[in-house]
Amino acid sequence: MNYQFITTNTALEDVCKAASEVSQIALDTEFVRIRTYYPHLGLIQMYDGKQISLIDPLTITEWTPFVELLTNPTVLKYLHAGSEDLEVFSHQFGCVPTPMIDTQVVAAFLGYPISCGFATLVEKYEHIALDKSESRTDWLARPLTEKQCQYASGDVFYLLPLAKKLIAQAQEAGYMDAIVDECEMIAERRQETVSPELAYRDIGNAWQLRGQQLACLKMLAEWRLNQARARDMALNFVVREEHLWSVARYLPTSLAELDALSLSGQEIRCHGRRLLDFVAKAKQIKDEDCPEPIGNLIEQPNYKKAFKAIKTVIQEVSEGQRYNPELLASRRQINQLLNIHWKIKTGEPELLSRWRKALLAEKITAILAQYP
Known part of the structure; x- marks a missing residue:
């Protein structure tokens, strides 16, 4: 060529x-x-x-x-x-x-x-x-x-x-x-870009944390994202996600305790003191001022039933319209819909907007009404 x-x-x-x-x-x-x-x-x-x-x-x-x-x-x-x-x-x-x-x-x-x-x-x-x-x-x-x-x-x-x-x-x-x-x-x-102050909501298992733990995670995740962007480093090359969660979960007070949580030597050398500062700040926050607990979608009582019912509708519509079911609705999109429906997250569900709306909105809305 x-x-x-x-x-x-x-x-x-x-x-x-x-x-x-x-x-x-x-x-x-x-x-x-x-x-x-x-x-x-x-x-x-x-x-x-x-x-x-x-x-x-x-x-x-x-x-x-x-x-x-x-x-x-x-x-x-x-x-x-x-x-x-x-x-x-x-x-x-x-x-x-x-x-x-x-x-x-x-x-x-x-x-x-x-x-x-x-x-x-x-x-x-x-x-x-x-x-x-x-x-x-x-x-x-x-x-x-x-x-x-x-x-x-x-x-x-x-x-x-x-x-x-x-x-x-x-x-x-x-x-x-x-x-x-x-x-x-x-x-x-x-x-779309992630807002630093909301970065903690994307941390795996964040839903398990409460009160000062979640307050600590919020500060840690915001700091890490800002560091990653400012220094152009992959997030896990600043501090690994699971280590960030461990710091928030156990609220260590010394470098030795950070080491016991399996943080790497580099993470402790470069950021140990800063991580402990965030822990100390989190411990000063009153419970009523801490972030609200994060809901966990799969822990919702009707999650499996609602998901299955929506999948059935997707299959029926895809066969009638000759669409690939995965194109019509991915697992991510169904979970997004249920997260928004149960107010775990905010936004506009993709399954109820644009070209999918005419195909799915009426039937899916009826399903959601059964699982408030």
Whole structure:
């Protein structure tokens, strides 16, 4: 495949101008995220139907033309399995590709597995076997090898013809409105960020803690998330989640007690005194000022019955509408619905919004009324 490697601001402006004049483009990214909180962008691939462009984020400094292209309402952007790419774009540029269609989502509506891989679809529709051996290489190293560049090019070169065929099938089946709706929801979800003061609610087994324990966990989790973001470190490389919980659970008062809780030597050396300070502060908080206990979904008396009843409805609707049941409602989405229904969490249930609402709302609302 022929490609151009874009390393200057001027060259980027030229390719973005050319891409803005077509109706659709294919996009992909390569990034590295091993010990960091944020993904580190190593390459952006773009294909406008005429030219493959490999854009080097390590040398370009002026991204305005690319951001304008990402948000250009007249240019449709295709991604495949683009959830992580959306996170990369959101972090790097403060926006996501709009409008956007994820061909993995389109394939799911057509009956393929929810996480159907790009290579699988390319082989079926384009009769090309893609070499995936470069997928885990270091995309931050320079220079990139020719094999890396060919691999990266293939991820966008075959995406446009694949999208054309998938979209034709989806249009014929009448799925396009739902597909657009689903892709918009995915994009919105990927732009959501965790509020530091609520980070404690995402800690495993937080529901087991009460009073000052939960107050301590709240402070610890907020501090850890702020540290991770400020230092660009994966959360568990600041302090492991299970260690954070143990500190909150047992409220140790010395470094020796931290060691007895199996915290690592590095965690104790770097953060031991700070952790003990949080424990001391938590012990000064009155019970009435501590966070409310966190509900545990699976401990709800009617959880299994409600879940089973909703799954039955999902199965019936999916068979009648010819949807993959997992596409119509994942386990995560059913749990989200029940968490919100029983006021364990807040938000709008995905199963009762957008394209799913017309299919599911009436029957699911009737089920929820049986389990107040």
